[in-house]
Every structure is written in structure tokens, then in C-alpha cells.
Amino acid sequence: MRVRGSSNGRMRKILVFLATAGLVAGIGYPAARGAGPARAPALLLPLSESDLTATHETGCEIAFNAGRSTLLYAVGHDFMLRTRAGRHVCPIGPAEFGALSEGGSRSCGDVRVTVRRTGRTIDNPAADSSSSPATLTVTGGGRTWTIRGSWGTAC
Secondary structure (H helix, E strand, O other): OOOOOOHHHHHHHHHHHHHHHHHHHHOOOHHHHOOOOOOOOOOOEOEOHHHHHHOOOOOOEEEEEEOOEEEEEEEOOEEEEEEOOEEEEEEOOHHHHHHHOOOEEEEEOOEEEEEEEOOOOEEEHHHOEEEEEEEEEEEEOOEEEEEEEEEEEEO
């Protein structure tokens, strides 16, 4: 795992990662095709740019994006999402981070999220990133929602 130094470099990596994820969502893969605009479930709201840059953690990143919205984001030891109650940052260890980068489940902020890759992974060696179509299932308050988007990693 490489560690980044400057926040400008980190922001540039985030933007390259989000652009790659957008490309995957927009090139017509069957899993991404019906995604439409990002409509997050009522219990899960998009993270803002200030949410994404609020962490002091550095290193590899993973994110779930639907349309132009980032719904899940992890970097270093921080895993974050936003519910109606606000932004939740939950600790994540290296083993959990590695396992989650392939998809999987995690609880944070009174919801449980499950990411499942649904299509071919696109690697971008120049940006040290990869992204693939995926579904995000969110369970909380006795209700379950599923949304299509992209799941990716960047280092």
C-alpha cells in the first residue's frame, strides 16, 4: 500500500478515480446501463466533497459511486457514509479494508451495506486504480434498498 503525501495529490487521485468510475458507469455495461441518475436510498445520502476530504487518513481508497454521487468511501482506517443523521466515520482495519476492496458487507452508522461486483473490472495502471459495475444493498430501519453503480479502488 502506497501512502500519499500532499492533499493536492490526494485530491487529484480522487478525481482520477471518480472519472474512471464514471467511465465504467457510462460505457454501456449491462449492470451499469439501467443505473440512471443517482438516487440514494432514504437512509443513505451522497457524501459531499468536504466529507471526502475531511479525513486525515492517506493511502489506498475504495468507493461506491452511483451516477455522480459517492455513497461509500474508505481511505486508510476510515470508512464513511452519510445517513439522515449525518456523516458516519467507522474504523476499518487493514484486513477488513483488503477484503472489502473486492466487495462484501460492512455495518456503519446503524445501516449495513453490501457491495457486489456485477461485471468486468477495468484496470487503469497509470492511475493505479480499477473499477467495475456493482450493486450496493443498504439495510437499515427494517428496510432494504439496492442501487446500481460502480465500485473501485485507487492507490
